[in-house]
Amino acid sequence: MAPSVPVSPLAPTATPAMPTIAGLRFAAGEAGIRYKGRTDVTVAVLPEGTAVAGVFTRSRCPSAPVDWCRANLGGGRARLLVVNSGNANAFTGRTGVASTRLTAEIAGRASGATAAEIFLASTGVIGEPLDASRFEGVLDRLVAEAREDGIAEAARAIMTTDTFPKLATATADIGGVPVTINGIAKGAGMIAPDMATMLSFVFTDAPIAAPALQALLSRGVEASFNCITVDSDTSTSDTLMLFATGGAAERGAPAIADPADPRLAGFAAALDGLLLDLAHLVVKDGEGARKFVSVRVEGAESDASAKRIALSIANSPLVKTAVAGEDANWGRVVAAVGKAGEAADRDRLAIWFGPIRVAAEGLRDPAYDEAATSSYMRGQDIDIRVDIGLGSGRATVWTCDLTKLYVEINGDYRS
Amino acid sequence: MAPSVPVSPLAPTATPAMPTIAGLRFAAGEAGIRYKGRTDVTVAVLPEGTAVAGVFTRSRCPSAPVDWCRANLGGGRARLLVVNSGNANAFTGRTGVASTRLTAEIAGRASGATAAEIFLASTGVIGEPLDASRFEGVLDRLVAEAREDGIAEAARAIMTTDTFPKLATATADIGGVPVTINGIAKGAGMIAPDMATMLSFVFTDAPIAAPALQALLSRGVEASFNCITVDSDTSTSDTLMLFATGGAAERGAPAIADPADPRLAGFAAALDGLLLDLAHLVVKDGEGARKFVSVRVEGAESDASAKRIALSIANSPLVKTAVAGEDANWGRVVAAVGKAGEAADRDRLAIWFGPIRVAAEGLRDPAYDEAATSSYMRGQDIDIRVDIGLGSGRATVWTCDLTKLYVEINGDYRS
Structure with missing residues (x-):
């Protein structure tokens, strides 16, 4: 049914080497959400104390996972990110809400995280109930297996009809201490009957509190992801999240809570640049793009x-x-x-x-x-x-x- | 360069037989605007006393002929309509304004109409100066040759990349006297480097004064031409005009000046239906349309x-x-x-x-x-x-x- 789509001619010729961030681990596996034998679930295990920020689709009909994440953002803490493909859990009514709850329960048992520390993203078919019981026995294994050097695998695992994985990395300086920013994204590939979604997850070891992180992300998205368009169609599930483990504090980076703190200037610029890189990669993998x-x-x-x-x-x-x-x-x-x-x-x-x-x-x-x-x-x-x-x-x-x-x-x- | 485009599968199977309207005459010919040997200019010669109404593109960058027509609408009277294809006279700066003036001068000498009674529409390439001197010797011949049974030829002559001519006719009753409404349109066929334009011209013998005519047209366009879209792109030149010769007064139709006059109800309904027919025909000839x-x-x-x-x-x-x-x-x-x-x-x-x-x-x-x-x-x-x-x-x-x-x-x- 679907045409065989070659790798976009706009794909970068090389994938960046991604440094690891201490305590941040990734794994991907198969839960049989829509098809058997296909990688369809990815986890990011975040160290205790990780702060979180997020921006989401402006759609008036957002997916259940988007509602879930928005509600959890207030807590400001994250321990686990679960991304599934195959089913967007969008336009699924009360069933969809129940699916996010069950996913979080299973994820909580697997990781020890509370429901408020678990963030969810789903991409795939719209309007089909998501059978979250399929995560049972899968998430605990993935949490156990997750590796610090797994981000490249995660970037590949969240792809749906993307023709190449999207990764970017940057470094910045906070109070004289170097910090890392790593990001991955999946883009605007859509194949009927699937509904595409832009998902992007960015991770840093900078010790930045959630409100400041949110301010940086909300500002950074304006000139990057909010300035790209493939076909003017907005997904019900667009999600961009930024996680800060704070690990650089052990190396002497100062903890920062005020978004106006001048010591954030370099980090903000590096983050803006990384968001723009990822946004450009999404456009370069737009369906059928040649230019x-x-x-x-x-x-x-x-x-x-x-x-x-x-x-x-x-x-x-x-x-x-x-x-x-x-x-x-x-x-x-x-x-x-x-x-x-x-x-x-x-x-x-x-x-x-x-x-x-x-x-x-x-x-x-x-x-x-x-x-x-x-x-x-x-x-x-x-x-x-x-x-x-x-x-x-x-x-x-x-x-x-x-x-x-x-x-x-x-x-x-x-x- | 341009692909050979077959007639739209959505084209109507039959073209309506168009009744004539007394004193309203049409002709088409060649002025060599862009190519030699191609019909590229059409005139409608309107009897003395014809009232006129119009609605135009909402583009902030309208063509020179759109500006010309808007300025002339205030007079409320029309004697001649000149439509050329091959050149849209859009984004042509002061040259464009001069071209409309020269066209009107030539048209005035050909028809005896004053500049305020002449209406112009252009479709074709954008950004190229329109050499209006080419109308010299052409418009006078067309005005002389124009025939009351020429509307089907006119519908065909204003086509650019349309795959079929668009005509519709309706009758209504005003004060017990039947009146005719005839309309033609050209649609949304666009081929680089030409810029398409929706043009539609509607003619009636009903004796309706210009302000009432304008009210009827402005209302009628809302649920017809303003409710169609082929690709969300708005032309610089979209033009819809309604001309009322008043000829039915000779057969006893009452002259009507008040748009709220209840005797207009049947006419308004017939006009709305005809505008919707024409708007649907434009969609059915949208580029590449199959459904x-x-x-x-x-x-x-x-x-x-x-x-x-x-x-x-x-x-x-x-x-x-x-x-x-x-x-x-x-x-x-x-x-x-x-x-x-x-x-x-x-x-x-x-x-x-x-x-x-x-x-x-x-x-x-x-x-x-x-x-x-x-x-x-x-x-x-x-x-x-x-x-x-x-x-x-x-x-x-x-x-x-x-x-x-x-x-x-x-x-x-x-x-």
Whole structure:
């Protein structure tokens, strides 16, 4: 049924070597959630005292695990993360709530964690009851087997229709002590009847308290995961969590509770960079993607206005098919600016594809060179820049092109 | 470059026989706007005293002809409509304004109309200067040759990448006197580097003054052209105009100036029906369309909320590719409801595909029958219905499926 999808041509050529974080262990195994003989459950065992932060889908119809995690965030502590694929436990009503409870019970017996310290994420088919009893006998084994060097396996295990695992690592300095930040993500691969979901989990040994961690994550997501779009569709299950074990305190890193503490500046910058890396990897594995597109809007009335215009361009099927066709179709960019509903004056617009200004002052650039532009459009990375010419608001978002493979992957074509 | 696109499988099997309207004449010809030897200019010659109304694209970057028409609407009178294809005269700056002026000058000399009585529409490439001098010697000939039975030719002449001409006719009764309403449209066919545009022109012999005509049109467009979407992209040039010659007054129809006049009820209903017919034809010729999809949302907090949810479903690439794949993927419908940003409670949602309820109370319907649903999805007309379960707001919108042919048509694939 599903087409055989080759590894994205935008996949990175090398996977980063991931340092370990003391006491943080990973394992993956099979629980037979939807299919037999397939890795479908992953755990991250977190050392005592781990602080947690999270951001979740803005969907008004979130999955049961998203509700579960949101409710637990208030406690600020995490001991175990359980991720399953095969079933999203979304749109499952009261059964879904019962499934999250049963999963947490089994996970609690396996790890000694309280229900409030257990975090859950599910991805897979929507609307099917999740039989959580299948975790019985599996989670205890995984908790026992989990290894500090297991993050690469975890990154692979949470994949569904992703064509490559997504990992990123960074280091930062807190009070003169180096700390590590490791992140993994799964992206926007969707195959009927499965529903894709963006999941990302980030781990650090920095000793940062939960409220400060939440502030850093909420800020960091704005310019990274909240600035990517594959097809404008939001999952019921999108989840991004940040866990801080605090282990670096043993090496002398100061414990930090105030998000405004200046000693967090380096960590915040490293975290922002890592979130952006992971977000870009998700776009580079967008269904059918052949080109990585950045859309930068400047000169808008405000940053918020610039972002809405940039998303209007990045979500335009006509812009995305033009990029797929290697066509510098700036008329479609003008149309996408026009439909964004934000202040714009067609006679002040300027548009660039890469270094080439194709239009200025509401007209095709007199120096426009068709051959040079076509050559640029044949590249893999396409930068579209628009100057609205009205103010100083700016924003950048990232997307991929829209190809026939996207339709094939998502269309199933049962007939 | 452009793929050869077959006639849409959703095209009507027969074209309606169009009655004539006294004094209203049409002609089409060649002005060599972009290519030689191609019909690219159409005129409608309107009898003296014709009232006019119009609605236009909401784009913040409208074309020069849209600006021209908006400015002229205040006069309320029309003598000549000039439509050209090949060049949209959009994003052409001051040159574009000069082109509309020159077109109107030539049209005025050809017809005797004043500039304020001339209406213009352009479709085609965006960002290229329109050489209006090419209309010289063409418009006067077309005005002279125009015939009352020319509307079918006009419907064909305004096509760009449409695969079939779009015509509709209706009759109504005003004060006991029958009146005719005739409409034509061109739709959402887009081929790089051309930019498509929805154009529609409706003509009646009813004696209705311009302000009342505008009220009828503005109301009628809400439930028709404003409820269709092919790919969520808005053109810089979308134009819908309604011309009333008043000729039926000679047969005793009362002249009506008040939009609230109860004698207009039948006319308003007939106009609404005709606008809906034309809007449906545009969807049925959407690029690559193989299925005609209606999305009905009820039980929302308000009608406006219902419409936003319905458009979120109708614009979702995942819903549209699922329909193309004949997959009753209601999980994607749930996701599209969730991302609309409107009030929704996943545990109250119910979803139908045609007569089959697939989900209720936040769960898959226990009586769900996969075989019956698959059989329904193989049909050409797909009705998706969602009950939000919160209030009494309702709306229906129409769209088509998203197929590989859409990507092919719009992707150009120069490489």
